[in-house]
Amino acid sequence: MLKTSDLKFSYTPEKSFHFPDFQVESGDHLLVLGKSGTGKTTLLHLLAGFLSPDSGKIWVDKTDFSSQSGFSKDQFRARNIGVIFQVHHFVASLNVMQNIMLAQKLAHDKPDSHEVMKMLTRLGLKGRARARISEMSQGELQRASIIRGLVNKPVLVLADEPTSSLDDDNCAEVVKLLEEQTARVGATLLVVTHDQRLKDFFTNSIEL
Amino acid sequence: MNLLRVSWRNLRHKPFSTSVSVLLMTLGIAMVSLVIHLGRQIEDQFLKNIAGVDMVVGAKGSPTQLILSSIYHIDAPTGNISKREVEQVLKNPMVESMIPLAYGDSYKGYRILGTTPAYLELYQGSLEEGRSIKADLEVVIGATVAERLGLQVGSHFHGTHGMNEEDTEHQHESHAYQVVGVLERSGLVIDQLIISNIESVWEIHNEHQHEEGEEKEPEYTAVLVSFKNPMGMMMVPRLVNEKTTLQAALPSIEVNALIHQLGFGISTLRLLAILIIVISSISVFLSLLSKLKERKYELALMRSLGAHPLQLCLLLLYEGLLIALVSAIAGLITSRVLLLIISGYIDNNFHYTIQNVGLVSEEYWLFGTSLLIALVASMVPAIIAFRIDISKTLAED
Numbered sequence: 348m349l350k351t352s353d354l355k356f357s358y359t360p361e362k363s364f365h366f367p368d369f370q371v372e373s374g375d376h377l378l379v380l381g382k383s384g385t386g387k388t389t390l391l392h393l394l395a396g397f398l399s400p401d402s403g404k405i406w407v408d409k410t411d412f413s414s415q416s417g418f419s420k421d422q423f424r425a426r427n428i429g430v431i432f433q434v435h436h437f438v439a440s441l442n443v444m445q446n447i448m449l450a451q452k453l454a455h456d457k458p459d460s461h462e463v464m465k466m467l468t469r470l471g472l473k474g475r476a477r478a479r480i481s482e483m484s485q486g487e488l489q490r491a492s493i494i495r496g497l498v499n500k501p502v503l504v505l506a507d508e509p510t511s512s513l514d515d516d517n518c519a520e521v522v523k524l525l526e527e528q529t530a531r532v533g534a535t536l537l538v539v540t541h542d543q544r545l546k547d548f549f550t551n552s553i554e555l
Numbered sequence: 556m557n558l559l560r561v562s563w564r565n566l567r568h569k570p571f572s573t574s575v576s577v578l579l580m581t582l583g584i585a586m587v588s589l590v591i592h593l594g595r596q597i598e599d600q601f602l603k604n605i606a607g608v609d610m611v612v613g614a615k616g617s618p619t620q621l622i623l624s625s626i627y628h629i630d631a632p633t634g635n636i637s638k639r640e641v642e643q644v645l646k647n648p649m650v651e652s653m654i655p656l657a658y659g660d661s662y663k664g665y666r667i668l669g670t671t672p673a674y675l676e677l678y679q680g681s682l683e684e685g686r687s688i689k690a691d692l693e694v695v696i697g698a699t700v701a702e703r704l705g706l707q708v709g710s711h712f713h714g715t716h717g718m719n720e721e722d723t724e725h726q727h728e729s730h731a732y733q734v735v736g737v738l739e740r741s742g743l744v745i746d747q748l749i750i751s752n753i754e755s756v757w758e759i760h761n762e763h764q765h766e767e768g769e770e771k772e773p774e775y776t777a778v779l780v781s782f783k784n785p786m787g788m789m790m791v792p793r794l795v796n797e798k799t800t801l802q803a804a805l806p807s808i809e810v811n812a813l814i815h816q817l818g819f820g821i822s823t824l825r826l827l828a829i830l831i832i833v834i835s836s837i838s839v840f841l842s843l844l845s846k847l848k849e850r851k852y853e854l855a856l857m858r859s860l861g862a863h864p865l866q867l868c869l870l871l872l873y874e875g876l877l878i879a880l881v882s883a884i885a886g887l888i889t890s891r892v893l894l895l896i897i898s899g900y901i902d903n904n905f906h907y908t909i910q911n912v913g914l915v916s917e918e919y920w921l922f923g924t925s926l927l928i929a930l931v932a933s934m935v936p937a938i939i940a941f942r943i944d945i946s947k948t949l950a951e952d
Binding site: 422424426441445454 | 564950
């Protein structure tokens with residue numbers, strides 16, 4: 348479950364945001380639509396705990412996430428929130444498998460190569476497990492990103508502009524993939540985007 | 556995937572910049588280690604071989620040359636001195652003992668030294684094989700001589716006049732030396748010598764003189780003197796230098812001057828080597844710093860995945876430390892290889908063997924210091940990594 352109330356954040360007095368309250372039940376999906384400059388990324392960073400709100404609260408699974416600070420926040424995120432970034436950042440010196448296992452390791456989970464391999468197979472990346480990051484296509488990297496976001500079985504998955512650079516077919520496929528995979532671990536999915544096409548795939552949406 | 560392994564992979568991911576850093580640091584460490592060893596060897600060899608000699612008396616000339624020739628056997632003697640004159644001047648109550656030396660021949664580049672049994676006692680030389688000298692033309696040989704020339708007890712050979720290795724014209728055909736004993740290896744000059752009694756040297760060279768139709772009184776090349784008390788060192792050398800045609804030189808003074816001069820060269824080399832280590836650590840610093848720019852997304856990502864800022868800090872410190880560790884090991888190995896090469900060269904040219912190439916205490920310091928320097932060099936990049944702002948960095952793209 349994800350719930351926010353009266354979230355405010357300002358970079359400068361001129362550039363400040365006041366976000367609408369919303370609530371998503373466990374396993375439900377929410378689409379947050381907004382044009383650029385409406386604070387999409389800011390909201391995602393607040394929900395992920397990369398930023399702390401000036402005021403207001405965020406509850407993730409009954410935990411008041413916004414009041415936590417420092418490293419306990421980092422650890423809470425690592426264990427409970429999976430973030431899928433718009434740009435697919437990976438540690439360049441590690442291969443695909445090692446990158447995903449690094450996410451397990453950093454969340455203090457036991458690295459489980461068997462589980463990682465199962466997920467890679469499910470998303471058609473079995474043969475790419477030991478590939479270098481530089482050898483991967485964008486599509487492959489996105490799927491690897493999704494696996495990394497889900498590998499620690501989070502309760503909340505945040506996806507930032509997952510479809511903005513994709514054509515219609517691939518767009519539909521990625522949304523399907525995200526929905527399927529989050530459903531598997533029973534996580535709440537929140538997608539932040541300016542991509543109006545996604546309206547058709549989500550029943551719940553808010554506009555910034 | 557623990558952090559150390561991630562650091563290791565990061566280094567391998569950029570082989571070129573890593574190699575440059577490692578190469579530079581290896582060079583610096585190898586040089587410092589080499590300089591430490593050579594300095595030690597030189598000092599060690601010089602000081603050990605002074606043994607109990609307080610003063611050397613020889614012909615007038617350079618005092619350094621006198622010391623180098625009569626104690627270390629690495630220079631030409633300054634000339635010969637009259638046995639009668641030297642004995643007269645050393646008939647002094649402050650003189651504890653005197654050991655006469657007479658040079659004449661050599662054999663394949665190794666000196667044949669005529670002296671008394673006291674000479675071997677001075678260096679505590681003991682026989683590994685055979686017996687001590689009982690008659691003229693019998694010789695006892697040092698361990699290196701035995702090994703290099705393949706001589707053993709019972710071998711015979713002809714000496715060559717002077718130190719010319721190839722000169723067969725001046726071989727003393729009529730007199731064959733006989734090896735009666737081989738000395739144990741001592742690490743001192745006696746390893747490099749062929750030792751006979753004084754009379755052998757005289758006999759061979761008097762015969763020379765006879766041929767030229769001239770009778771000569773017995774001569775020494777030099778005399779090694781030790782005193783009963785420090786007063787002797789103050790008084791006797793001055794007496795010899797001022798009142799006679801002889802020269803007295805004090806090994807302790809000459810050797811200190813020599814080490815001082817060599818020491819200057821050594822400390823210049825050491826400074827150069829330390830400079831190289833500093834440059835290499837700057838290269839570590841710059842390469843970590845320049846990679847930081849392209850790696851900041853990676854680092855922010857790791858933070859977003861739950862890495863503690865200190866872990867990012869460690870990741871970079873490990874990279875610096877790994878470079879230093881690899882370089883230190885490679886540097887110490889390189890210095891050993893260079894030592895062996897130099898040792899071979901010195902052996903061929905000066906008949907000196909470098910011993911003890913094991914780790915010395917300064918090298919533990921060198922090892923620790925290199926790690927410390929690398930740690931300092933990676934400190935700034937590590938602090939930047941520590942302070943990375945996840946939100947700002949990830950929003951930048």
